[in-house]
Amino acid sequence: MVVAVDVQSISKQFVLRHTRSIKEAFVWIVKGRKGDLSQKFHALDQVSLQVEQGESVALLGLNGSGKSTLLKHISGVMLPDSGAVRTRGRVAGLIEVGAGFHPDLSGRDNVYLNGAILGMTEDQINERFESILDFSEIGQFIDTEVKFYSSGMYLRLAFSVAIHTDPEIFLIDEILAVGDEPFQKKCLEKIKELGDAGKTLVVVSHDLDLVARVCSRGVLLEHGKVVMDGDVADVVARLRS
């Protein structure tokens, strides 16, 4: 099998308190750099993960366990302190609904802007525009400024753009929560379809039933460490217990 995502024992430390002013840093330097300027903790601690092409993996864990942080490392938004991340093919992340949407622009403008942000060319967007519009079911609201959209409509359009970027690796972080039942179903089907088409999926969700349906493999994170990696049903069972 071909590895699509290769995470090799990465660690990431975050500071608990951010310093923001030169004054504080200056005082710290003048005092002879005693102590650490800021307390740190491990958000990811020696995390290793191999995902094969075409696999669907659920990242599970309680709040603050490091799931979003791990996805950000896979997408390249963050770089690890130590260890290495490598990916094969284009990565698209739905890290948060409508990141890159501008509230004052119309839905149409946002489709182009967000499409380009996610790496599509002008021709690709033109070509797929109808399909994006169809999938989102936004209809006549496409020329309305998105600040007037409901959160579900926002999600529909954002999700629709993201799946049309046709990436090899698809990262999904907790985004299906606001869609209505029929749209969630449609998204699920689409996600499954992507999986069947050999796309690699990494899904984060607290909706355990949902991920159990989409993914076959589960990875459990706890305080930045991988504590379990196996069949999704087993991982869900452990998380529930």
Added chain:
Amino acid sequence: MSSAELTTPGLGGGLRDVLRSRYLLRLLVAKELKVRYRGSVLGLLWSYVKPGVQFVVFWFALGIFLGMNRNTENYPIYLFSGIVLINYFNEALGNAARSIVGNGGLIKKIYLPRELFPVASVWVSAVHFVPQLLVLLVACFIGGWSPGPVQIAAAVAGFAIVTMLAVGLGLFFGAANVYFRDSENFVDMLLMIATWASPVLYSWTMVRDGLFDAFGTGRGEVLHTIYQTNPLTIAVELFHFAFWMPTTTMPRTDPLLAVPPNLLDVWTPIGLGIALVVILAGQLTFRRLEGRFAQEL
């Protein structure tokens, strides 16, 4: 399936990536302009009205009331040709320095070449520069301006110097601003100094004479050379050479003293060289700092 290689995500190619994402850059610029003029009736026309009114005010207040025309022929044109360039620099650098923090929401969620944001800011300012330039050209034509290829080349060189400076410093301060929000205030101060530290309001001979009077010929010469090395000074003088000088007449303005000697053959290459160094240094700093943008924003 695809046979792409395993690559490390998040390691971009810097400004080269910006060239590769030209379409996205265009959209970001269009977005910025659209959002800026949203809900205003005159829209982009405002950027014609404002410099136009500014010029008329200068004409009266400085040229006629303060009598600056007595010292400098066609003083309003002299002033305006420098001011449009400094306006451009101020807006470009001011916005570029804020661009990374301003787009923080995007930067910490999606990976894309982050150099796009400072570059887009400078581009937006260049769009605003065009109307000012047109107002200047109208004033020049009224003043009897007929440029040759050398004048055009000088204007292009001046514009290039300022653009490269703004991109380079914008990258530097944009990145620094993520860590220390003080840096945007520092930039504001720098911009205030920039307006006065280049020969926009006064002429270079006043600087030379003033320095010689205050510090004697020897040290005055050194200080004047330092003053002259400022790439903004060089760019402003290039604009004077291109736009103002052709509107002056022989007995009132000595062509040898209108702009500093050796402006074209010595100072222009120096200015371009410094601007190039600044852009490289900005890029280098930016790349060293961008790895931690997502977590600091």
